Amino acid sequence: MNYLLKGLLKVERSVHSLMKWILFLILGGMTLIVFMGVFFRYVLKAPLPWSEEMARYLMIWGASLGAFVAFKEGSHVGVTFIMDRFHGKIGIFLKRVSQLILIIFVAIVVKEGFGLVLKLKGQTSPAMEIPMGLAYLAIPVGFLLILLEALMMISIKDYHPFQEDEKNL
Amino acid sequence: MNLLLGVSFFFTLALGIPIAFVLGITSLIALIALSNIPLHLIPQRLFTGMDSFPIMAVPFFILAGNLMNASKITDRIIDFSKLLVGRIRGGLGHVNIVASMFFAGISGSAVADTSALGSILIPAMVRERYSTAYSAAVTASSSIIGPIIPPSIPMVILAMIANLSVGGLFLGGVLPGIFIGFGLMAVNYLISRKRNYEKSQESFRWKEFSKSLLGAVIPLLMPLIILGGILGGIFTPTEAASVAVIYSLFVGFFILRTLSLKDLPNIFFRSMVLTSTILIVFGMANAFSWILATQQIPQKVSQSILSISRNPYVILFLLNIFLLIVGCFLEGLAAIMILVPILMPLVTQIGINPMHFALIVVVNLMIGLITPPVGLCLIVVCGVAKMKVGPILKEILPFMWVEIIILFIITYFPWFTLTLPRLFKFI
Numbered sequence: 149m150n151y152l153l154k155g156l157l158k159v160e161r162s163v164h165s166l167m168k169w170i171l172f173l174i175l176g177g178m179t180l181i182v183f184m185g186v187f188f189r190y191v192l193k194a195p196l197p198w199s200e201e202m203a204r205y206l207m208i209w210g211a212s213l214g215a216f217v218a219f220k221e222g223s224h225v226g227v228t229f230i231m232d233r234f235h236g237k238i239g240i241f242l243k244r245v246s247q248l249i250l251i252i253f254v255a256i257v258v259k260e261g262f263g264l265v266l267k268l269k270g271q272t273s274p275a276m277e278i279p280m281g282l283a284y285l286a287i288p289v290g291f292l293l294i295l296l297e298a299l300m301m302i303s304i305k306d307y308h309p310f311q312e313d314e315k316n317l
Numbered sequence: 318m319n320l321l322l323g324v325s326f327f328f329t330l331a332l333g334i335p336i337a338f339v340l341g342i343t344s345l346i347a348l349i350a351l352s353n354i355p356l357h358l359i360p361q362r363l364f365t366g367m368d369s370f371p372i373m374a375v376p377f378f379i380l381a382g383n384l385m386n387a388s389k390i391t392d393r394i395i396d397f398s399k400l401l402v403g404r405i406r407g408g409l410g411h412v413n414i415v416a417s418m419f420f421a422g423i424s425g426s427a428v429a430d431t432s433a434l435g436s437i438l439i440p441a442m443v444r445e446r447y448s449t450a451y452s453a454a455v456t457a458s459s460s461i462i463g464p465i466i467p468p469s470i471p472m473v474i475l476a477m478i479a480n481l482s483v484g485g486l487f488l489g490g491v492l493p494g495i496f497i498g499f500g501l502m503a504v505n506y507l508i509s510r511k512r513n514y515e516k517s518q519e520s521f522r523w524k525e526f527s528k529s530l531l532g533a534v535i536p537l538l539m540p541l542i543i544l545g546g547i548l549g550g551i552f553t554p555t556e557a558a559s560v561a562v563i564y565s566l567f568v569g570f571f572i573l574r575t576l577s578l579k580d581l582p583n584i585f586f587r588s589m590v591l592t593s594t595i596l597i598v599f600g601m602a603n604a605f606s607w608i609l610a611t612q613q614i615p616q617k618v619s620q621s622i623l624s625i626s627r628n629p630y631v632i633l634f635l636l637n638i639f640l641l642i643v644g645c646f647l648e649g650l651a652a653i654m655i656l657v658p659i660l661m662p663l664v665t666q667i668g669i670n671p672m673h674f675a676l677i678v679v680v681n682l683m684i685g686l687i688t689p690p691v692g693l694c695l696i697v698v699c700g701v702a703k704m705k706v707g708p709i710l711k712e713i714l715p716f717m718w719v720e721i722i723i724l725f726i727i728t729y730f731p732w733f734t735l736t737l738p739r740l741f742k743f744i
């Protein structure tokens with residue numbers, strides 16, 4: 149069991165650094181694309197028709213994957229001061245209830261999200277003419293990662309996801 | 318149905334489930350109860366909510382602020398503020414407040430302001446024999462100016478939800494932000510005189526002044542680029558924000574040379590993660606407000622409030638009190654996303670200018686950042702000052718009261734909020 153946990157933490161660590169690079173590239177790409185859009189319109193007088201759409205879809209992917217990282221680190225804001233009052237068995241019980249509710253919800257979003265992607269088959273985006281499903285895919289993928297993370301948190305006793313100290317810039 | 322919505326919302330909220338998921342779960346339960354709408358409405362509304370170009374100003378403003386902060390721009394702002402107000406009684410307290418006002422011009426979030434200025438100014442203030450709790454209180458209470466003076470993340474979000482102009486809201490925040498700054502300085506002056514806090518003995522030198530002014534020009538140019546670009550019709554707020562990012566990269570690499578390439582991935586990564594926590598709430602709120610709209614909750618709320626009074630003054634008073642209480646429990650951005658769609662129809666119905674109301678909401682909910690139990694700035698400043706909340710809270714009270722008084726003054730004198738937007742023809 150301990151062996152398995154160690155392996156998991158290793159995977160966790162590499163997923164974290166992978167996410168770091170993906171999100172860096174996504175936000176960097178968004179910045180460049182939007183800035184280029186301004187440049188092409190004002191300086192070269194030749195607006196780029198695809199820049200806005202591409203930046204938007206990148207942002208949705210970034211938000212979905214970022215939501216997974218934030219979930220891992222526990223940085224989604226919630227109201228915790230009520231739960232902080234409960235200690236011992238009742239506290240653990242309530243914590244389990246909340247985790248269970250969350251897991252059910254996230255699982256439904258994953259299922260419905262993939263369903264939506266399948267439904268959109270054949271539709272293309274207005275500007276870039278890429279499959280719409282590619283953009284919509286961000287949501288079930290992000291939530292699937294959240295689901296896996298939540299399942300590990302509830303099922304493995306000493307599981308603490310990898311975190312960096314530089315959380316607060 | 319209303320009862321079901323209410324119970325599932327408050328139950329999941331009380332369980333400590335993050336607000337984004339609370340909104341999603343409540344919407345899902347409502348959809349199941351309605352039974353004639355497919356459940357894929359949730360991922361769909363989540364997607365369409367986030368699929369917006371105007372909202373992209375949020376990641377860019379966060380990123381620009383983080384880049385500026387990483388290039389040690391804070392030191393320059395503090396140096397300049399010292400020269401401006403350092404010689405008044407309670408000097409470093411004033412410096413803290415004025416630096417917050419300048420910092421507000423490069424960052425749109427109060428939490429960034431708290432940690433950036435607090436980590437430098439709290440130790441500095443303690444060295445000058447201010448109490449730690451007082452130093453922390455000044456830091457936290459002045460940092461709420463961050464999202465009131467443009468650029469501002471809550472205003473970008475509000476503009477989206479209430480269909481207002483970002484440029485107009487940004488301009489409208491300038492005077493209230495400065496007003497709050499001066500109000501806090503007055504409190505700091507009175508308390509410092511009573512407790513005999515320091516007064517800098519350094520004499521004023523023109524040479525030093527011009528040198529630090531030069532250093533401060535770089536951060537001060539940023540709000541001018543943003544506002545100037547938007548007001549001049551050169552770019553949209555989102556484009557302005559991307560230009561602000563490029564500007565801060567340029568400053569960090571070529572002018573100050575304090576930024577290094579190897580810091581970049583982490584700064585971008587952190588900014589995107591922070592953005593995602595806001596966007597996910599925004600997307601889920603998009604599903605949630607759809608449900609509320611189908612159940613005609615906004616209409617029902619306005620009816621019941623209008624049955625108490627139809628006097629705009631009374632209603633604004635009640636709404637302010639309500640929002641102050643909400644701000645104590647709910648994070649400001651989430652409160653905006655949930656409540657503004659409900660309250661806006663009511664407000665416009667009784668003839669209050671929507672832009673005026675939006676600005677009141679921002680100032681009001683930002684005060685919530687320093688009130689317990691869920692004041693984000695309060696939590697951050699506790700971390701920075703390495704102190705428990707209790708003693709800081711006691712020192713925050715006079716500042717908080719002044720902010721609440723200013724909130725009510727702004728509420729009843731729309732001059733503060735509407736003069737600048739009117740001047741630039743936004744209304």
